[in-house]
Amino acid sequence: MIVRFGFVAMSLELENASPSKTMTYKSFSKLDDREAAVRRLESIAGENLHNTLRIMKHAAFHDIRVYRLSSKLIPLATHDALAGWDPYSALADSFSELGDFVQKKGMRVSFHPDHFCVLSTPRPEVLAGSIRDLEHHIRMIEAMGLPETVKNNIHVGGAYGDKPGSLKRFIEQFGSLSERMKRRVTLENDDKTFNVQETLEAAETTGVPMVLDIHHHAVNDGGISMDELCLGLWPRILRTWREEERLLGLQEESLPPKIHASSPKGETDRRSHADNVEAEPLLDFLRRIAGQTSRVDCMLEAKHKDSALLKLMEDFRALEARGEGVKVIDGGSIEIKP
DNA sequence: ACCTGTCAAGTCTGG
DNA sequence: CCAGACTTGACAGGT
Numbered sequence: 551m552i553v554r555f556g557f558v559a560m561s562l563e564l565e566n567a568s569p570s571k572t573m574t575y576k577s578f579s580k581l582d583d584r585e586a587a588v589r590r591l592e593s594i595a596g597e598n599l600h601n602t603l604r605i606m607k608h609a610a611f612h613d614i615r616v617y618r619l620s621s622k623l624i625p626l627a628t629h630d631a632l633a634g635w636d637p638y639s640a641l642a643d644s645f646s647e648l649g650d651f652v653q654k655k656g657m658r659v660s661f662h663p664d665h666f667c668v669l670s671t672p673r674p675e676v677l678a679g680s681i682r683d684l685e686h687h688i689r690m691i692e693a694m695g696l697p698e699t700v701k702n703n704i705h706v707g708g709a710y711g712d713k714p715g716s717l718k719r720f721i722e723q724f725g726s727l728s729e730r731m732k733r734r735v736t737l738e739n740d741d742k743t744f745n746v747q748e749t750l751e752a753a754e755t756t757g758v759p760m761v762l763d764i765h766h767h768a769v770n771d772g773g774i775s776m777d778e779l780c781l782g783l784w785p786r787i788l789r790t791w792r793e794e795e796r797l798l799g800l801q802e803e804s805l806p807p808k809i810h811a812s813s814p815k816g817e818t819d820r821r822s823h824a825d826n827v828e829a830e831p832l833l834d835f836l837r838r839i840a841g842q843t844s845r846v847d848c849m850l851e852a853k854h855k856d857s858a859l860l861k862l863m864e865d866f867r868a869l870e871a872r873g874e875g876v877k878v879i880d881g882g883s884i885e886i887k888p
Numbered sequence: 889a890c891c892t893g894t895c896a897a898g899t900c901t902g903g
Numbered sequence: 904c905c906a907g908a909c910t911t912g913a914c915a916g917g918t
Contacts, residue, residue, distance in 0.1 A: 560912080570912060574895050577915075622912080629896060665910085666897040679897065708899050742900090822910085 551840040554806070554883045555859055556616025556658070556849045561605045562857045569602040570622035575629055588632070592640050595624040599644040603651060605856075610655045614859060614882035616847050617659050621687070628679075628686050638693045649694030658847055660736075660808075661687045661702045670707030670720035677723060681731075688734050698798055699805055701736040703761050706744040706752050713743070717752060724756045733797075736761050738810065741821055745772030746783055750790075757797075759790045763810035764835055765851070769821050780838040788843055806845035811835075812852055823851055826858045829865035833876060833886070840886040 561567050571594050581587035602619065609617055624637045638645065652659055667680045687702045694700075709716050724732065738761040739749040746767050753760035767779065774783065791807045798805070811832050815822035827850050839846070852858035859882070867878050877885040 568913075572895090572913065574914065576895075620912095626896075631896095664897075665899080668898065671898080673898095676898070683897080710899085 551836070551843060551886045552845045552879070552883055553836055553886060554616050554658070554845075554847045555862065556614060556618065556847065556882075557609075557856045557859045558618045558662075558849065558851060559620040560855055561608060562855050563860070564604060564608055567601045567604050569598045569605060569620040571598055571601075572622055572625040575626060575631065578626060579631070588635060591625050591632075591635075592637060595637055595641055596644055598623045599641060599648060603644075603648055606648070606651055606655075606657065606659075609856070609882075610651075610657065612856075612860070612882060613880035614856070615655065615657045616849060616882070617657060618849060619659055619661050619690075621661055621663055623690065624686075628682050638689050642693060645690065645693035646695055649696050652694065652696060659696070659700055660849075661691070663687055663702055663704055665705070667704050668707035669704070669723050670710075670716040671723075672710060672716075672719065681727070684727075684731055684734070688731060691734065698733045699800070700734075701759070702734050703736045703738050703808075705738055705740040706749055709743045713748070717744070717748060720752055721755050724752075732756070732758065736808065738763055739766050739770070741766040741769050743770070745770050745774065746779060746787075747772050747774055750783060750786055753790050754786065757793065759794045759805075759807070760787050761808045761810060762787055763812075763851075764832075765810065765812040765814065765823070768814070776838070780835075784839050785842060803844055806847045807843060808847045808849065810849045810851055812850065823853055825853045827852050827862050829862055829869060832862075833866075833869065833874065836886050837875065 559569055573591060573594055578587055598620065602623065606617060626632050627637060663683050667683045668676060669680055671677050671680065684702060691700050706717065706720050736759045737749055737753045739746045746762065750760055788807055791805055792802065795802055795805050811827055813824040813826065813828045814820040815824045850859050850862065863878065863881060866876055866884050870876050870878055875887045879885055
């Protein structure tokens with residue numbers, strides 16, 4: 551099984567390369583020339599897109615092909631005060647340059663809209679905001695000209711004191727979205743509410759692929775053992791990706807399942823992400839699923855971002871030297887012998 | 889140069 | 904019913 555690794559949004563290796571520079575609404579509203587203020591927002595967004603390209607070039611240089619785009623590329627993009635603003639056209643060239651680079655290098659990119667995107671909400675205004683946020687992310691993907699394999703990964707949402715009821719509401723509300731929107735979503739198990747079992751149920755019912763976060767599972771396992779996860783649930787998670795390939799008319803195993811990996815910050819703070827990702831527990835997990843699929847893409851969620859990825863690859867090289875059944879293929883991928 | 893409080897957005901808990 | 908925690912990178916305003 552080939553595993554490709556990726557990192558999230560920013561680089562600690564590059565200097566002054568934030569893809570998430572912003573302007574608060576407070577300072578936006580203090581500017582009295584609105585046209586100039588909007589141009590300032592577009593200029594910040596332009597810098598963010600430019601830095602995103604720098605980060606992706608840096609990733610590609612290191613053979614890293616998996617990358618999560620920042621959700622903060624365009625400041626105030628979905629703010630009420632900026633309704634009618636069309637930053638996608640204003641930044642069309644920068645967006646298509648990014649998309650072209652992704653395609654040329656065969657990279658896999660995604661978004662992860664923030665926790666304000668909650669499709670299980672009982673509040674209509676929150677649902678509307680969530681849909682607006684999703685729409686924004688989709689418009690960016692479309693501005694990059696990227697195909698429907700490029701997704702927005704979200705969580706099921708809140709439980710509101712009634713998890714089954716909320717899961718049902720999620721499914722109904724998701725069902726009312728347009729096909730275009732549905733096809734741009736993946737669902738991930740979260741660290742305190744919807745566990746793997748429940749998220750998988752939502753993913754199967756709504757017909758979207760599921761992203762498995764092994765750290766979230768470790769802190770919110772719903773009583774599901776590692777055996778059940780790897781032998782019972784993982785095959786079903788795999789099926790959600792195979793189904794997606796079928797829907798999009800792709801060749802089998804051309805769209806690898808996606809997992810998230812991170813290590814707990816400490817014994818007392820198991821939920822937070824540590825600076826780096828420990829190689830050995832991750833390798834143990836990968837070995838357990840290695841017989842079931844030929845490829846997996848693994849997003850690292852570590853405080854040290856790309857530095858953590860580089861370090862993890864060093865650790866894999868050391869494990870390879872000790873004959874641990876792992877082969878480092880290049881700077882961003884390994885092969886696991888089951 | 890560095891520090892601290894604040895920031896568009898949601899949900900949950902505890903008082 | 905409301906304040907504060909949660910979580911995160913970056914701004915804003917201070918020294």
